[in-house]
Amino acid sequence: MKQKFKSLLCLFLAVIFYFPSFSQSGRTPVKAENGMVVTSHYLASEVGRDILAKGGNAIDASVATAFTLAVTLPSAGNLGGGGFLVYYGSDGHKTSFNFREKAPLAATINMFLGEDGKIKDNSNHESLLSVGVPGTVAGLYKAHQKMGSLPWDELLQPAIDFAENGFESTYNMNWFLKWVKDHKDDELYAATAEAFLKNGKEIYNSGETWKQPDLAKTLKRIQKNGADGFYKGKTAKLIADFMEEHGGLITEEDLSKYETEELEPLEGRYRRHEIIAMPPPSSGGVALIEMLNILEGFDIEEAGHNSAASLHLLTEAMRRAYADRALYLGDPNFNIEMPVEKLTSKEYAAELREGIELKKSSVSDSANFNNAHAQYESPQTTHISIVDKDGNAVSMTYTLERSYGSKIVVEGAGFLLNNEMGDFNPIPGYTDSRGLIGTNPNLIAPEKRMLSSMTPTIVAKDGKPLLVIGSPGGRTIINTVLQVIVNTIDHKMNVAKAVESPRIHHQWLPDRTRFEDWGISPDTRRIYKEMGHEVYEGGKQGQAMGIYIDWENNFIYGAADSRSYDGKAVGF
Numbered sequence: 367m368k369q370k371f372k373s374l375l376c377l378f379l380a381v382i383f384y385f386p387s388f389s390q391s392g393r394t395p396v397k398a399e400n401g402m403v404v405t406s407h408y409l410a411s412e413v414g415r416d417i418l419a420k421g422g423n424a425i426d427a428s429v430a431t432a433f434t435l436a437v438t439l440p441s442a443g444n445l446g447g448g449g450f451l452v453y454y455g456s457d458g459h460k461t462s463f464n465f466r467e468k469a470p471l472a473a474t475i476n477m478f479l480g481e482d483g484k485i486k487d488n489s490n491h492e493s494l495l496s497v498g499v500p501g502t503v504a505g506l507y508k509a510h511q512k513m514g515s516l517p518w519d520e521l522l523q524p525a526i527d528f529a530e531n532g533f534e535s536t537y538n539m540n541w542f543l544k545w546v547k548d549h550k551d552d553e554l555y556a557a558t559a560e561a562f563l564k565n566g567k568e569i570y571n572s573g574e575t576w577k578q579p580d581l582a583k584t585l586k587r588i589q590k591n592g593a594d595g596f597y598k599g600k601t602a603k604l605i606a607d608f609m610e611e612h613g614g615l616i617t618e619e620d621l622s623k624y625e626t627e628e629l630e631p632l633e634g635r636y637r638r639h640e641i642i643a644m645p646p647p648s649s650g651g652v653a654l655i656e657m658l659n660i661l662e663g664f665d666i667e668e669a670g671h672n673s674a675a676s677l678h679l680l681t682e683a684m685r686r687a688y689a690d691r692a693l694y695l696g697d698p699n700f701n702i703e704m705p706v707e708k709l710t711s712k713e714y715a716a717e718l719r720e721g722i723e724l725k726k727s728s729v730s731d732s733a734n735f736n737n738a739h740a741q742y743e744s745p746q747t748t749h750i751s752i753v754d755k756d757g758n759a760v761s762m763t764y765t766l767e768r769s770y771g772s773k774i775v776v777e778g779a780g781f782l783l784n785n786e787m788g789d790f791n792p793i794p795g796y797t798d799s800r801g802l803i804g805t806n807p808n809l810i811a812p813e814k815r816m817l818s819s820m821t822p823t824i825v826a827k828d829g830k831p832l833l834v835i836g837s838p839g840g841r842t843i844i845n846t847v848l849q850v851i852v853n854t855i856d857h858k859m860n861v862a863k864a865v866e867s868p869r870i871h872h873q874w875l876p877d878r879t880r881f882e883d884w885g886i887s888p889d890t891r892r893i894y895k896e897m898g899h900e901v902y903e904g905g906k907q908g909q910a911m912g913i914y915i916d917w918e919n920n921f922i923y924g925a926a927d928s929r930s931y932d933g934k935a936v937g938f
């Protein structure tokens with residue numbers, strides 16, 4: 367008995383001291399000394415922590431975590447999507463990887479329009495035509511080839527184990543499982559039913575074990591052959607055959623031509639901090655730096671956190687940056703004259719500030735735009751923040767676009783395809799006051815990348831990473847990241863508080879501000895409205911995943927936004 371007690375005690379102590387994965391509550395961050403992983407799914411965070419604990423670096427952990435999310439968080443984690451990764455080493459080395467999806471070679475500028483010039487049956491969001499050529503596997507492979515330290519096959523194993531042996535389904539997936547059950551007899555979604563339903567027919571209850579054998583086989587091909595395990599051979603053929611059979615555009619040639627770009631990150635400065643972010647085709651870095659430059663000319667700390675005065679200034683910065691986003695940004699390989707340097711300059715911000723009145727809202731210029739469709743903003747996409755034992759940081763956001771992307775699983779391959787083509791401007795020349803954009807830089811062309819709002823960002827000070835941050839949330843992402851940074855630098859919040867605080871969103875058009883459905887007082891709202899702002903309330907904004915490094919005391923703090931059901935910060 368005594369012996370048994372002793373063994374149990376040893377096991378308990380080993381768990382506590384070897385892997386003390388502290389969980390987070392409310393506005394208290396998780397504190398650790400050796401490394402931190404923050405994601406929207408606890409299993410993926412734990413996998414990342416294990417990789418760091420066995421000596422892997424931040425890139426290794428991001429690869430293992432991203433493949434795990436493709437299994438455990440199928441709403442956004444993916445093989446069939448794309449994204450961006452920003453890296454800042456403790457030695458000052460900075461880089462970024464662009465693995466955004468591309469339009470297929472057969473794509474055309476008007477491919478989603480009917481004869482009446484309107485979008486046909488929401489086809490840019492809900493059809494096989496909405497699928498862009500996926501980039502995720504190529505991106506993870508390239509980042510690993512350049513900077514990984516552990517063997518590639520080890521990094522794939524945890525994801526394969528979860529796909530093969532299963533894991534507990536959570537309540538989070540239930541709405542989607544109901545949708546799949548309703549569509550299981552539609553031949554486009556037959557493989558989705560096969561992958562997501564018990565025996566292809568019934569809904570898994572939360573807590574039941576869910577296995578994905580086809581996905582495990584695809585992951586094993588990637589484990590064995592690297593990116594070629596996806597872009598060539600059996601997986602590529604499964605994708606291309608499926609496309610041909612069901613009227614999609616992606617061919618084996620599209621897949622074999624796909625390449626990740628390594629890019630110099632975009633750099634800005636805010637109150638003596640460096641801002642390291644993603645350049646186009648992400649609009650995130652440009653708009654974020656433009657907004658921070660505008661705000662730098664105001665005393666935001668003095669204005670007070672989420673006071674009417676500071677919300678007004680945030681709104682005016684958002685309005686201007688989102689207008690520029692729509693007018694100028696797209697894939698730089700197709701828009702060689704994009705004025706990124708100007709948009710991110712302090713001089714331009716000073717000019718924009720001149721048009722901001724301290725107590726009166728501006729008006730978004732929609733005079734020339736007619737009204738039509740309301741633009742839906744997907745709350746999906748997912749973000750990974752990682753810091754390793756040496757203080758190297760990875761900020762990576764990747765996506766299928768909407769929740770579960772196109773909802774179409776490739777038959778025999780077990781993974782979901784994105785619906786990222788919906789991020790292109792669908793109707794050339796048609797911009798409306800409700801948020802549909804038709805400006806030139808983001809129109810469809812073969813092999814072009816669609817503009818993104820994903821904003822993986824690292825804030826640094828004195829040449830070392832300080833805050834690693836990003837979020838899902840469609841066009842709201844940039845504003846979520848902005849507010850976490852302002853909360854940290856101006857309002858001196860710890861990372862959990864900075865991530866949790868109520869947020870707002872304005873995107874130029876429609877000319878109104880969304881407040882989350884809690885946390886801004888009626889008094890503040892009244893004063894804010896009296897300045898001329900239109901307000902509406904709704905839901906939650908993003909799921910920010912943040913890490914803060916305290917170099918002076920050698921602690922790392924992590925926070926998974928409580929807006930994410932299964933998110934977790936795990937340190938050790």
Ligand code: GLY
Pocket residue numbers: 747765766767768786789817818819820840841
């Ligand atoms: N699909 C969301 C984004 O890239 O912004």
